[in-house]
Amino acid sequence: MHPPMLQSPSLLLTVAAFLLMLAPLIVLHELGHYLVARLCGVRADAFSIGFGRELVGWTDRRGTRWKISALPLGGYVQFAGDMNATSMPSAAAAALPPEQRRGLFQFHPLWQRALIVLAGPLMNLLVALSIFAAFNLIYGRVVAVPVIAAFADPSPAQAAGLRIGDRIVKVEGDAIASFEELQQKVAPFPGEPLTLTVDRGGSPVTVALTIASRERADEFGNTTRVGQIGIAVSGRQIVRVGPAEAVRLAVAQSVGIARLTVTGVHQIFAGKRSVRELGGPVKMAQLSGQRLTLGWAEFVYFAAFISINLAFINLLPIPALDGGHLAFYAAEAVRRKPLGVRSQEWAFRTGLAFVLALMLFVTINDLLSLDLFG
Secondary structure: OOOOOOOOOOOHHHHHHHHHHHHHHHHEEEHHHHHHHHHOOEEEEOOOOOOEEEEEEEEOOOEEEEEEEEEEEEEEEEEEEOOOOOOOOOOOHHHHHHHHHOOHHHOOOOHHHOOOOOHHHHHHHHHHHHHHHHHOOOOOHHHHEOOEEEEEEOHHHHHHHOOOOOOOEEEOEEOOOHHHHHHHHHHOOOEEEEEEEEEEEEEEEEEEOOOOEEEEEEEEEEEEEEEEEEOEEEEEEEEEEOOHHHHHHHHHHHHOOOOHHHHHHHHOOOOOOOOOHHOOOHHHHHHHHHHHHHHHHHHHHHEEEEEEEEHHHHOOOOOOOOOHHHHHHHHHHHHHHOOOHHHHHHHHHHHHHHHHHHHOOOOOOHHHOOOOEE
């Protein structure tokens, strides 16, 4: 018997939760750019929390205008001289004497510009790592040995010949030591073939099966298609960990989420998953509100998941994103000179058009998934 579904939060709480989650992550992303730029000697004209009209602000002794703006949808940092989307120096800037160029973003060494751009996504990853490490320290880790204790009905594993008491030791030839590792190799791949090796009384037994596809619903009725092989294990326990182990686990968790994101995107483009599973800002807002109603721990953990996804998206080699700038810098390193201004402008416009089209698509996709149109 399934427990009753929880009621989704109000629209006001959903919007508030979305802003409370997304705005700090974007501000921290921009703070990463700012801190590394400051280390490299690049001046910042402005650092804004929010967009639009300034509500309140002050100017520090370095000349940076710190301000809070009207639209609380994130923030931005404006570096001295960085006045165009391609970060190319204007004719007027190029004509400045060397002493006046000091501190302008475009005239710093290539490796410094690349590091400044990379610092934003790296800050998002650092935020996620910090959250995961803190959770690991507070709550410990769940440990379960991958020994089969029971089968579901139906069970692909049982149908393939596995037995109660078998210990799964390899998945697709890769050794595993925990049930969590097994889940990571099964859940993202519904409908795909799988080879398992088990230890049965000291003897290795290898079986092949097809991962079953199941619709799994959360507390609010949101469904996700996951892979299952129909087994259960016993002996789960919570083990306390120290700081070093907490960080190591946080790295593994972050890498796992990044792999899951890459796998999901690949499956959508390969036609193995429906594009309806591609979420956008509306879906993110809905999930933010739902996680907040479950408590601050759930909300903060979800924020770590979103922070990793923000880093992943920003590192895509699409002009208008950080990854696009890094791609330009890679080309500049190979060519020993930057791409032409016109080439970069057209690439930026194309990338911006792609990003806007994708945002429109996923937003419509989100609205359709909410069944607003019956």
